[in-house]
Amino acid sequence: MTEKKRSKQHSPGRPRSEASRIAILDATVELLEESSYAELTIEAIAARAGVGKSTIYRWWSNKAFVVFDAFLVSTESTLFFLEEGSLRENFRQQLQSLAVTLNSALGRTVIGLVAGSGEESEIAAAFHNDFLNSRRADAKRIIERAIMEGEIQFTTNLDIIADMFYGPLYYRLLIQKKIVDSSFINTLVDQVMKSICPSQGK
Amino acid sequence: MTEKKRSKQHSPGRPRSEASRIAILDATVELLEESSYAELTIEAIAARAGVGKSTIYRWWSNKAFVVFDAFLVSTESTLFFLEEGSLRENFRQQLQSLAVTLNSALGRTVIGLVAGSGEESEIAAAFHNDFLNSRRADAKRIIERAIMEGEIQFTTNLDIIADMFYGPLYYRLLIQKKIVDSSFINTLVDQVMKSICPSQGK
Amino acid sequence: MTEKKRSKQHSPGRPRSEASRIAILDATVELLEESSYAELTIEAIAARAGVGKSTIYRWWSNKAFVVFDAFLVSTESTLFFLEEGSLRENFRQQLQSLAVTLNSALGRTVIGLVAGSGEESEIAAAFHNDFLNSRRADAKRIIERAIMEGEIQFTTNLDIIADMFYGPLYYRLLIQKKIVDSSFINTLVDQVMKSICPSQGK
Amino acid sequence: MTEKKRSKQHSPGRPRSEASRIAILDATVELLEESSYAELTIEAIAARAGVGKSTIYRWWSNKAFVVFDAFLVSTESTLFFLEEGSLRENFRQQLQSLAVTLNSALGRTVIGLVAGSGEESEIAAAFHNDFLNSRRADAKRIIERAIMEGEIQFTTNLDIIADMFYGPLYYRLLIQKKIVDSSFINTLVDQVMKSICPSQGK
């Protein structure tokens, strides 16, 4: 939602305040940790950030996008994907960092928004473009490397494999509300590995 | 949310109107098919149902519980679990009917509510008690039967198996917003089966 | 003659409960002493009186008439008019007892209702028929007696005299919110007397 | 150093809309002419004035104050006190214009509010400060002038005289619901004059 910056060119007039942008996103994160998305209000964000309401409306079309933007910013610094080592190790690591991200107030909120929205929703689209796709691309790349290196079988349907890794994680966190610890992740990864390299057993 | 019924005894005073209860839940379903949960208002439900607002507030504490109650009612008639035939066939059938339920406006809304709520939330608790647990109990019973009949391995962790069936389904429907057809379900069931009876392959 | 006593015929069915009638009027008086007419509710009266709401609605058409009825009952026991002695003494006494009545929560409330209503109002009419007229008839009778006895002039317009006694009393109590003590009443009566028997002075 | 004059500082933010203020008070007057104070609602005022309810609540604490403010505004243009000529003429004129004011829907309503309220009520206090006191000050000034000019006796208690003018007027209009015409006013003024300059007779 944020505007692109012209590399050198400035349009005339006072430039957007970076301090306000940050204050708004920070306030949003704080408020979501104190109460639910439904209780979150633009007025409270503005007050907490020390900003006028119209400054928020000028740059984001509604509450959902402010939250989503805050989610993206917080995510950039916490999510990454080591691309070295075994497939098993790679996924363990990625799932762990994903679990941390999704289990925050911000993460749960955004997933709740996406799950509750129709498929044509702008939020769902943004979530795909700006978050899910790059995660899935990472995953597919690693699975393909594992196939080329003979770590797993050739014929495997890549999408279903990714779904089997991600699906149970989202499900356990968001629906079952159980903790996701390394024990769960290990069990999950082992079980999925069994289905794609059955000859190896455990 | 509904009151218990005294077997024969009536308390004094005018009895609760069953017609109003049904009209309210029906109106809720209709309105959710026309617009989002956020746009749904108690006033609109009352108007559509031909009912006073206070009749709604007298029996449900907030919008989320009305929606959840409507979900439960609509669910009772569409969800069931055949307990005959092979494990594979059983799950195909259950996942298919679950997909239909979850893919409705009502289903997506309730899942969005649950996902967006904290673990201490009343809605999440009700969703577990009144919906998830019986689904999972069915699943576990069938898996146990399959183990006893030698259809699958003995040592399997039942919970992770259930998660591997349900997780990808929820994920695909709610997060990825892709359709869940019989082809997807077949692939999913086959893949999970591979991980629990690796010797059989496909 | 084996007839039972039927001196006062009963209509068929359960007779009206006198206890309820009294409880309702008593509760009304109590509640009006605790808060204003605007804050008074039929539900509170019913609850305080230990009575069903519909029992109130069966016998009074609205809140105003309940209050007015309570006023009449309380008034019967406190208002009376000695018809002996001088005109001056008579009025001193009547004005004093009127001041007590009007200065109660109930009195102020009823006067407020009457003053705030249009001339066609049912409350205003009832107030005239059941309260004002008998007061004024008393007053006129006494003035006429005083004329016949030569205590005051003959030609006097009786109505304006009554208004000059009552008007300042109502005005001081209800509009000016000042106390009405015997000093005020004495001054008022003296001043009015001056206007109707100017030769005497005081 | 010539300082700029900024004595009339603007507070930040959008300024109050004078148009809305006037529309609200006008709508209140209109509605009160159509129905009673009890039937008057803030929502109806807002709708009639084309204004949001919160604009009303932002500036007036409740319905009574809106009505009272409307009364004050309408009063400013209709009430005045000629300070020339005889005492008798002065009072005739003032009582006449007061009768017109009080006999309007707005006037009766405000008096009803005042009469029905306790002495500690804010409305009663405002009515005294913003309406009654200036009326009474006018009256006393004129009476004093009449005393100095020998028109009436010296020793008179000013307050009781004012009460004898105002009281019967309020009483007749608000309690008796009779019309106040020039005949009544003449009779009243004459009668009161008799009590304060008895030597003149009629």
Added chain:
DNA sequence: GGGTAAGCGAGACGGTACGTCAAGTCTTCCG
């Protein structure tokens, strides 16, 4: 360095829905 243009905070605006409350009505059971 004055002019123009946009962003900024504050906060009032016309609105919508909230959740509460009481109104007056209706339905049931009890005595």
Added chain:
DNA sequence: CGGAAGACTTGACGTACCGTCTCGCTTACCC
């Protein structure tokens, strides 16, 4: 059948936010 209990529909309450709209000001770029 009167009366209690209490659920019903209705509709206003006063509050909270919505998203928009002035304001007076600030901060840039431009000539």
